Amino acid sequence: MPLLALHDVRKAYGALQVTDGISLSVEEGETLGILGPNGAGKTTLFNLVSGDVRADSGRVEYAGRDVTALPPHQRCRAGMARSYQVPQPFGAMTVFENLVTAACFGGRQPERAAWETAHDVLRETGLLPHANRPAGALTLLNRKRLELARALATRPRLLLLDEIAGGLTEHEAQELVAELRRIKARGVTMVWIEHVVHALLSLSDRLFVIDFGRKLAEGEPQAVIADPQVRRVYMGVEA
Numbered sequence: 001m002p003l004l005a006l007h008d009v010r011k012a013y014g015a016l017q018v019t020d021g022i023s024l025s026v027e028e029g030e031t032l033g034i035l036g037p038n039g040a041g042k043t044t045l046f047n048l049v050s051g052d053v054r055a056d057s058g059r060v061e062y063a064g065r066d067v068t069a070l071p072p073h074q075r076c077r078a079g080m081a082r083s084y085q086v087p088q089p090f091g092a093m094t095v096f097e098n099l100v101t102a103a104c105f106g107g108r109q110p111e112r113a114a115w116e117t118a119h120d121v122l123r124e125t126g127l128l129p130h131a132n133r134p135a136g137a138l139t140l141l142n143r144k145r146l147e148l149a150r151a152l153a154t155r156p157r158l159l160l161l162d163e164i165a166g167g168l169t170e171h172e173a174q175e176l177v178a179e180l181r182r183i184k185a186r187g188v189t190m191v192w193i194e195h196v197v198h199a200l201l202s203l204s205d206r207l208f209v210i211d212f213g214r215k216l217a218e219g220e221p222q223a224v225i226a227d228p229q230v231r232r233v234y235m236g237v238e239a
C-alpha cells in the first residue's frame with residue numbers, strides 16, 4: 001500500500017484548471033521529485049496534499065485513509081509536514097521557540113518532549129548556534145533550514161518540500177542535499193518540488209513532471225530527464 005495516493009484530483013481557480021486530473025502514488029521511504037515549468041501547478045498540488053486547498057473532485061489517501069476532507073492541522077498530526085516556498089516562520093519568536101511550537105502543535109508532543117525534539121532538530125539542521133535568535137533575523141540559508149527544521153520537529157512520516165534549494169549557492173545547496181539524504185536514510189518519505197534539477201536528481205528515486213496541471217512524464221529520473229518532451233517543455237531544449 002502506498003503511503004500517499006492521489007486519484008484524479010482536480011482544482012480550478014475560475015476558468016483556470018490548475019490541477020487537471022492528477023493521479024500519483026508514493027511508497028513508504030521513497031523520494032519523489034516533482035518538476036515542471038513556472039505556473040504548472042506544483043505548489044497547488046502540495047496544497048491539495050497538505051489540505052491548505054480543498055480539491056474540487058478526486059481523492060487524497062494517506063496511510064490507507066481517505067484524508068480528502070481533513071483540514072491541514074489534522075493531516076499534519078497524522079504525520080504529514082511541509083515546507084513553504086516562501087519561508088513562513090514566526091518572525092518575532094526565536095528559532096528554538098519556532099521548533100517547540102511545531103513539535104507541540106504540529107507533532108502533538110507534550111512540552112518536555114517538544115523541548116527535546118527541538119534540541120535534536122537544532123543539532124540535525126545546524127541551527128544550534130542560532131537557537132536564540134529571532135527567526136526574522138536569519139539569513140536566507142538559515143531561514144530555509146528553519147523551514148525544514150519546523151517540518152522535522154513534527155516528526156513527519158511524509159515530508160513535502162517546496163523549492164527548498166531555490167536561491168541558495170551551490171555549496172549551500174549541497175549542504176542541504178546532504179541533510180536531506182540523512183533524513184531519507186531514516187526512512188522518511190519525501191516529495192520534493194525543485195527547480196535545482198541536479199539537486200533533485202541526486203536524491204529522487206522517481207520523477208513526476210507536471211505541465212498545465214497534468215502529468216507530462218513519470219519514472220526513473222535519468223530516463224525522465226532525457227525524455228524529449230520533458231526537455232522541450234521544461235528546459236526549452238528542442239527535441
Ligand SMILES: Nc1ncnc2c1ncn2[C@@H]1O[C@H](COP(=O)(O)OP(=O)(O)OP(=O)(O)O)[C@@H](O)[C@H]1O
Binds near residue numbers: 016018041043
Ligand atoms: N489562490 C489562487 N487563486 C488564483 N490562481 C491561483 C491561485 N493559486 C495558484 N493560482 C494559479 O495557478 C497556477 C499554478 O500555480 P502554482 O503556484 O501551483 O504553480 P507552480 O508550478 O508551483 O509554479 P512555480 O514554479 O512558479 O512556483 C498559476 O497560474 C497561478 O497563478
